[in-house]
Amino acid sequence: MSKTGHKTSQDNATGGRKSAGSQPAFPMRGSLLRKNLMTALLLAPATLWLVVFLVLPFIAIAIFSVGERAPEGGYQAALTFAQYANLPARATAFWNTMVLAPIGALACLLVAYPVAYYLALRAPQRWRLILLALIVIPFWTSLLMRTYAWMYILGGRGIPALLVYVGIEDLRLINTPGAVLLGIVYGYLPLMILPIYVSLERLDRRLLEASADLGATPVSTFLGVTLRLSLPGVMTGFSLVMILLLGEYLIPTLLGGGKVFFIGNALVDLFLQSRNWPFGSAIAITLVLVSVVVLIVANRISTRLSGARRVDLI
């Protein structure tokens, strides 16, 4: 007790600044109370936002998911797991998502790795930032517009119409799983390249030289050093893309044309068309749980494989 009091008076003596090491960028002179009030004021809007528009809505759909559908649609209070038991009714959506999301993420990875490797280790220094910017830009431009571009290209008046000139007729490109997969790779490639680039760029190049000096072939240097050390980045990219794909709606809708539908399509249908909110909530909760499991598993794998901690994207 006396220790705390002593510390407070010391803080006041030094103008309210904390001791070196944990000093805030925005120091406040004055009493501890005023300091706490300022901190609370700074955090209040964000806290309010997170509680009202993230935590409460999540609690709301959790409650809905154990409820029943009212006869006219919407929600009726109940405590039942019938909605969860009914999940197999949307098995096709789950199956499509669970098959195409990992395949899509894997396809993304196979295309992204060489690009990230080139950018981090081979590209000329003065080109590196420009090339990196060229990767980032598509990620921040409208996914709707970029997916639309492929709809335009793969659609009946796009590539198929051109192929008629070389004698290939009646080729259907759009509204196939292949088109959805192409859209996935196109849409999420930047998100896969960035974390891999970050982990490759941090790589200590002396390790590569050491490996070569010790007589390792380029292939075994790549497998034993480069690939191994970039695995945290690979896992970050893979799990991020995978999680975003689990909730994808636009790509299967525009390029799958109602033939290849995802969980996202089931959710739109249940909430905006058939108005079965409790069942939709159960699917949404399941989707979030699957995402959490994917994140945890990816984290475990990356920790075990590399012995290092996860790489943050931003």
Next chain:
Amino acid sequence: MRAFVVAVFAFLYLPIALVVLFSFNAGHHASEFTGFSVQWYGKALSNPFLVEALKNSLFIATTSALLAAFCGTAAALGLQRVGARTRALFDALLGAAIVVPGVVIGISTLVALVQLFAVVNPFLASLWPTDQPPKLSLGYGSIIAAHGLFSMALVTMIVGTRLASLDRNLVEASSDLYATPLTTFRSIVLPQIMPAVIAGFLLAFTFSFDDFIIAFFVAGAQTTLPIYVFASIRRGVTPEINAVATIVLCASVLLVLLAQWQLGRRKPSP
């Protein structure tokens, strides 16, 4: 490997280039370029529904990005002053706001707001003196709030990263020279984090302007540009959409380049 990288860049940019090219097509179809024309731009901009959707999107993106930049920056500053446990909790919530799929954010916000309105509206009606009480409903407010959630988390992270690399000696020197905390903040901290705040604002704007899925659920009777474009794509592809897409793509690219330039700035110009 180099050829592969070039091919990937072509893969990333050719479809976009094609859309831009065909927005200037005099004819109707992607299979034939029949001549240069800006007629589709004229058609797009004289479509009242499209212009209305564009105005809505601009208003929503500006408001939500401003709110996000303000609250996110405040939160990043506040997080520097709290204990490790509070910080970890906040980081987890901010991470969730970014990682949870947009479709789940959309439906959970929809469910929560509809329930909230069902409680609040009769209450307002019972209090209101006249026969026409204000009625809360989905619209601008709900889209702005739902977009702001992601944007605020993004701004907090970007500004937080910049704060972590801030030169503490300057802050200390300022305090030692008897500057008030406000002066220190205004003349030392703010100029250093300003590029991150601006970049955060621009990315937040881009996100909100481009988002389809969240707005799709919480827009109520309002239409944003992505919702309008999505609806017209489902009715059939027309070159008019190419013109709109080109305008949106150009605006996004410009904003992202601006954001990157701001983030890349080491020191503010005097």
